[in-house]
Amino acid sequence: MEEPTDGRDGALDPLELRAWRGLIETTALLRRRSDQLLLADSGLSGSDYPVLVTLHELGDATVRSTELAERIGWEQSRLSHHLARMERRGLVGRRRHEPDNRGSEVFITDEGRSVFLAAAKAHSQTVRTLFADVLSRQQLAALADAMETLARNLTVPGAGTTEG
Amino acid sequence: MEEPTDGRDGALDPLELRAWRGLIETTALLRRRSDQLLLADSGLSGSDYPVLVTLHELGDATVRSTELAERIGWEQSRLSHHLARMERRGLVGRRRHEPDNRGSEVFITDEGRSVFLAAAKAHSQTVRTLFADVLSRQQLAALADAMETLARNLTVPGAGTTEG
DNA sequence: GCCCGGTGCATGACACGTCAAGCATCTGTA
DNA sequence: TACAGATGCTTGACGTGTCATGCACCGGGC
Numbered sequence A, B: 001m002e003e004p005t006d007g008r009d010g011a012l013d014p015l016e017l018r019a020w021r022g023l024i025e026t027t028a029l030l031r032r033r034s035d036q037l038l039l040a041d042s043g044l045s046g047s048d049y050p051v052l053v054t055l056h057e058l059g060d061a062t063v064r065s066t067e068l069a070e071r072i073g074w075e076q077s078r079l080s081h082h083l084a085r086m087e088r089r090g091l092v093g094r095r096r097h098e099p100d101n102r103g104s105e106v107f108i109t110d111e112g113r114s115v116f117l118a119a120a121k122a123h124s125q126t127v128r129t130l131f132a133d134v135l136s137r138q139q140l141a142a143l144a145d146a147m148e149t150l151a152r153n154l155t156v157p158g159a160g161t162t163e164g
Numbered sequence C: 001g002c003c004c005g006g007t008g009c010a011t012g013a014c015a016c017g018t019c020a021a022g023c024a025t026c027t028g029t030a
Numbered sequence D: 001t002a003c004a005g006a007t008g009c010t011t012g013a014c015g016t017g018t019c020a021t022g023c024a025c026c027g028g029g030c
Helices: A014-042 A048-057 A065-072 A076-088 A110-132 A137-155 B014-042 B048-057 B065-072 B076-088 B110-132 B137-155
Strands: A092-096 A104-108 B092-096 B104-108
Touching: A014 A110, A014 B014, A014 B110, A014 B137, A048 A065, A048 A076, A048 A092, A048 A104, A048 A110, A065 A076, A065 A104, A076 A092, A104 A110, A110 B014, A110 B137, A137 B014, A137 B110, A137 B137, B014 B110, B048 B065, B048 B076, B048 B092, B048 B104, B048 B110, B065 B076, B065 B104, B076 B092, B104 B110
Parallel strands: none
Antiparallel strands: A092 A104, B092 B104
16 A cells, blocks of 8 residues: 555655755754854853753752753763763863762853853854844744654654654 | 844844754754664765765766765865775775876765665655654745755855854 | 662763864966 | 965864763662
C-alpha cells in the first residue's frame, strides 16, 4: 500500500529540499556569525551562553548537573566537559551535592555573572541584527510554531522510525 | 533618537526569543538526530554528506577545492581538513590541478559513490521522518522563505553591524 | 554489615571546526 | 630575469561534541 501524498519513500521534492537545506545551512551560518561576535565582544563562546543564562536566572541557587543538562538540552557528558572548561576560566564552580554525594552542584561565580551581564546586551543586539529585525512578526511566529512542531515530534517515543 | 518599533536596543521580546531559541535549539537537535542515523546507517558523518552530494552531482568531473568550498558554504581550511579525513577513508581523492599547480582537484572514488548512493535513500527517509512529513506545505514554504531572507541578510556587506 | 544493580558524573579517545600561520605557485611589473 | 605581492591550499594548535567507559556512591535485599 502506498500513500500518494504523505510518508512517501522517494527523494525529497524541491520545496522539501529547499526548506531542509535552508534550515540546516542558514542556521549554521547564523550560529557561526553570532558565536564570532559573542566571542569578540565578551570572550564567551556560543556554548558558554546558555549555561550562563540558566545559572544566572537561578540567582543564588545551585543546580544539579543533570538538571542543568536537561534544561539546556545537552548530554550529561557534554555538560561535564564544558563545565570543566568554564571552571578553569573562573566562570562557574562546582561543589559536592551534600544529600547525595554522587551529585554535583553547579553555580555561577561573580566573575561569571558580570561577564554574562556585559555579554547579554551585545548579544541581544546581535540577535536583533542577524535575526529578529530581519523577519516580520508573522515570519517570527510561523518560525516559532514550526520549530515547536518539530521539537514535539523529536521527543515522542519512536521518533526517527517510519511507523510506531 | 529611539525608533519605537524597529531596531530597538533592549532585550528581545517573548516572540523573538521563542523564535530564536527554537531555531537554534531545535535545529541542533535535528542535526544531531539526523547525523546519528546517517552514521549508523552508512558510516557517513553529517559533514561527509554535502561533500559527497556535490561531488556525485558532478558525475566524472572534478572540482577545484575552492569551488567546492564555495558551493557547500564552508571555509577553505575546514574543507581541507575534512577532505584529508575522507581521503584517508577512501571516499574521495585529490590530485594536482594541471593548469595551476597550486590548485587541487577533488573527485569522488567508486567506493565513495557507492557508499553515498546507499546512504542517500536512508537519509531522504530520515529527513522525511524528522522534518518534511511533520510540517505542512505552507510551513515548509514559510520556513524556506524565512531562511532565504536570513541568508540574504547575512551576505550583504556590513551585516552584523547596526547601521551601514 | 555485605553485596548488587542502578545512578550521577567524570574521563579518554577521537572526529570536527576555527583561527592563524605556513608554503608553494602564479602574475604583474620592471 | 627577478622579485613582490596575491592566490590556493595545507597545517598546527586548540576549543568543542560524541561515544564508550570508568568510578564513586546510593538504595534495597539478605
